[in-house]
Amino acid sequence: MWYVNHSSMGKMILSKTEIIYPQKHQLRIRVAYAGINRTDVYQLQGLYRPPKNANPVLGLEVSGFVDAVGDDVPKELLGKRVCALVNGGGYSEYVVCFLGSCLIIPDEVLLSVAAGIPEAWFTAALFLHYIRPLSRGDRVIIHSILANVSRAAAMLSQWVGSSVWGTVGSAKKVDISPILPKENVFCRDLEDWDQSLIKASNGGVDVIFDVVGAATFSANSRVIGMNGTWLMVGFLSGAQLSKASLAPILLKQVTLRGATMRSQPKDVVGTIRNWLDTQWKSGLQLPDTVWLNHIFEFNQANEAHEKLMGSETVGKIVLQISSDEK
Amino acid sequence: MWYVNHSSMGKMILSKTEIIYPQKHQLRIRVAYAGINRTDVYQLQGLYRPPKNANPVLGLEVSGFVDAVGDDVPKELLGKRVCALVNGGGYSEYVVCFLGSCLIIPDEVLLSVAAGIPEAWFTAALFLHYIRPLSRGDRVIIHSILANVSRAAAMLSQWVGSSVWGTVGSAKKVDISPILPKENVFCRDLEDWDQSLIKASNGGVDVIFDVVGAATFSANSRVIGMNGTWLMVGFLSGAQLSKASLAPILLKQVTLRGATMRSQPKDVVGTIRNWLDTQWKSGLQLPDTVWLNHIFEFNQANEAHEKLMGSETVGKIVLQISSDEK
Numbered sequence: 172m173w174y175v176n177h178s179s180m181g182k183m184i185l186s187k188t189e190i191i192y193p194q195k196h197q198l199r200i201r202v203a204y205a206g207i208n209r210t211d212v213y214q215l216q217g218l219y220r221p222p223k224n225a226n227p228v229l230g231l232e233v234s235g236f237v238d239a240v241g242d243d244v245p246k247e248l249l250g251k252r253v254c255a256l257v258n259g260g261g262y263s264e265y266v267v268c269f270l271g272s273c274l275i276i277p278d279e280v281l282l283s284v285a286a287g288i289p290e291a292w293f294t295a296a297l298f299l300h301y302i303r304p305l306s307r308g309d310r311v312i313i314h315s316i317l318a319n320v321s322r323a324a325a326m327l328s329q330w331v332g333s334s335v336w337g338t339v340g341s342a343k344k345v346d347i348s349p350i351l352p353k354e355n356v357f358c359r360d361l362e363d364w365d366q367s368l369i370k371a372s373n374g375g376v377d378v379i380f381d382v383v384g385a386a387t388f389s390a391n392s393r394v395i396g397m398n399g400t401w402l403m404v405g406f407l408s409g410a411q412l413s414k415a416s417l418a419p420i421l422l423k424q425v426t427l428r429g430a431t432m433r434s435q436p437k438d439v440v441g442t443i444r445n446w447l448d449t450q451w452k453s454g455l456q457l458p459d460t461v462w463l464n465h466i467f468e469f470n471q472a473n474e475a476h477e478k479l480m481g482s483e484t485v486g487k488i489v490l491q492i493s494s495d496e497k
Numbered sequence: 498m499w500y501v502n503h504s505s506m507g508k509m510i511l512s513k514t515e516i517i518y519p520q521k522h523q524l525r526i527r528v529a530y531a532g533i534n535r536t537d538v539y540q541l542q543g544l545y546r547p548p549k550n551a552n553p554v555l556g557l558e559v560s561g562f563v564d565a566v567g568d569d570v571p572k573e574l575l576g577k578r579v580c581a582l583v584n585g586g587g588y589s590e591y592v593v594c595f596l597g598s599c600l601i602i603p604d605e606v607l608l609s610v611a612a613g614i615p616e617a618w619f620t621a622a623l624f625l626h627y628i629r630p631l632s633r634g635d636r637v638i639i640h641s642i643l644a645n646v647s648r649a650a651a652m653l654s655q656w657v658g659s660s661v662w663g664t665v666g667s668a669k670k671v672d673i674s675p676i677l678p679k680e681n682v683f684c685r686d687l688e689d690w691d692q693s694l695i696k697a698s699n700g701g702v703d704v705i706f707d708v709v710g711a712a713t714f715s716a717n718s719r720v721i722g723m724n725g726t727w728l729m730v731g732f733l734s735g736a737q738l739s740k741a742s743l744a745p746i747l748l749k750q751v752t753l754r755g756a757t758m759r760s761q762p763k764d765v766v767g768t769i770r771n772w773l774d775t776q777w778k779s780g781l782q783l784p785d786t787v788w789l790n791h792i793f794e795f796n797q798a799n800e801a802h803e804k805l806m807g808s809e810t811v812g813k814i815v816l817q818i819s820s821d822e823k
Contacts, residue, residue: 210684384743388743403747404747405747406743410742410743410744411650411742412740412741412742414737415741416738417711417734417737421732421736422757423755424757424760427754428570429746429747429749429751431750434750497717
């Protein structure tokens with residue numbers, strides 16, 4: 172089978188390798204599309220090392236057709252359209268993953284769109300359903316509301332009835348973030364957006380969902396309310412703090428929590444998958460948060476990475492692996 | 498009754514006021530000794546504002562005799578020797594507090610020593626029993642092991658069977674921290690103490706109990722293990738970070754948690770009190786962590802504060818309120 176080989180420093184080329192077979196609890200997917208994530212770029216650049224048991228090939232999420240199943244996995248799944256979180260190996264014609272990380276895709280959803288669902292939605296649900304389950308009445312701020320995972324987090328928060336606000340990096344982005352009403356979106360380049368949020372939320376928020384990192388640290392310590400939970404999801408602005416006070420964390424009894432989807436044990440992934448599946452069937456529209464930015468060909472992985480890391484890129488970038496997809 | 502009045506900016510004088518009476522669930526203590534804490538000093542300096550429902554008089558912990566009880570509190574308690582966490586008002590001849598924050602003192606324990614038990618032990622148990630219950634096999638680092646609360650935390654950790662290491666600020670303090678074996682105590686002025694701890698703990702610790710704050714932030718992010726819990730208890734070194742990376746918090750899935758004993762609801766205090774009472778009766782020697790540094794007279798509160806904030810002060814400083822104590 173063909174796959175994207177990145178052994179040659181910093182560049183990716185298509186290579187051939189042996190096909191692999193699903194083990195117990197696993198299935199194999201004939202990949203239609205693979206979603207591209209920043210982690211893939213960091214891994215290529217040597218800035219991120221995948222876990223020991225991971226497939227060393229890039230690609231953490233795919234859509235496609237079930238093509239083979241492990242002994243204990245229902246044969247009825249063969250041929251079904253699925254999207255899945257995979258432990259590496261998404262940039263390939265075939266990938267093996269656990270049944271518990273797959274979601275069946277409804278007929279009306281495009282496979283190109285479905286490839287953008289797993290990373291964003293599993294991560295949003297890891298933080299807002301598994302680590303800090305949100306509910307009606309919770310007040311939530313979601314930073315960088317145009318990021319894929321933040322859009323999923325915002326929709327999930329609204330779905331469970333929380334009060335949700337968002338931030339964007341600049342004023343011109345307020346209008347392109349329609350998941351939230353315009354009046355609930357603050358631009359972080361306005362000096363006192365944090366004071367506006369404290370006022371709007373009547374004293375501060377219960378939960379912060381932050382993909383920005385260093386640049387939002389100090390504002391977070393101001394907008395978090397008593398007993399609040401501050402979720403550290405990513406570092407779009409980097410992870411290096413220059414000046415900050417720890418006092419609000421102690422005095423407001425804050426819980427600050429970092430986590431990565433990839434280091435979750437199988438049973439946690441399964442729990443999250445089941446919850447997402449149930450919500451999707453009950454009307455939560457996972458595909459609505461996937462805004463396709465660009466579809467690249469299988470042999471254009473280098474261009475896809477470049478596009479992803481370009482400043483101001485909004486929306487999902489996917490690789491089209493096979494050409495006979497629906 | 499006499500009490501320490503600090504209405505005149507920055508200085509304390511003895512004044513007279515009306516005696517108060519216990520309400521439901523409460524009792525009144527004729528105070529023998531009041532423990533002095535940094536929070537009292539900060540409150541006097543205007544750097545810390547007590548909660549709205551608090552007694553504005555200084556003093557957060559006392560020992561003494563039960564002198565009056567609320568309607569629903571057993572009369573048998575009258576005359577008993579107790580120590581208690583109080584919501585302000587400890588620097589007084591009499592103070593009212595909730596039954597659920599009192600511990601009966603065994604006959605052989607001095608009241609002067611008992612006055613140093615509540616703040617340290619309730620705080621240690623808040624973090625290590627209530628927020629992050631320790632158990633056998635947990636690996637724990639306790640910073641500034643000579644601080645009153647850290648000594649209580651170290652003894653509590655050993656009591657439940659955890660593996661415990663400690664730090665001190667300078668090499669000369671290693672020998673005066675006998676709660677832990679000498680080889681388990683690191684000096685933070687040695688460059689690679691954190692690497693030694695990572696080695697000793699076989700990859701990093703599960704729990705950090707930190708009263709130091711800014712100065713230990715970066716080392717904490719190195720010594721914390723996967724899925725570790727980083728407890729923020731105090732800021733002996735201040736709360737202002739200058740340079741630090743947030744990356745380890747995300748990549749190691751750290752939970753960072755701040756809390757203050759004073760903002761705990763009554764039922765949480767009661768839960769902690771009951772646990773401490775049970776452990777004490779089972780052999781955990783709470784008084785052993787209280788090393789008296791100095792006993793000041795009731796009218797020497799100013800001198801007591803000065804002594805507490807002197808550099809290198811180790812051990813507990815208490816005010817002797819009544820002179821007929823045992």
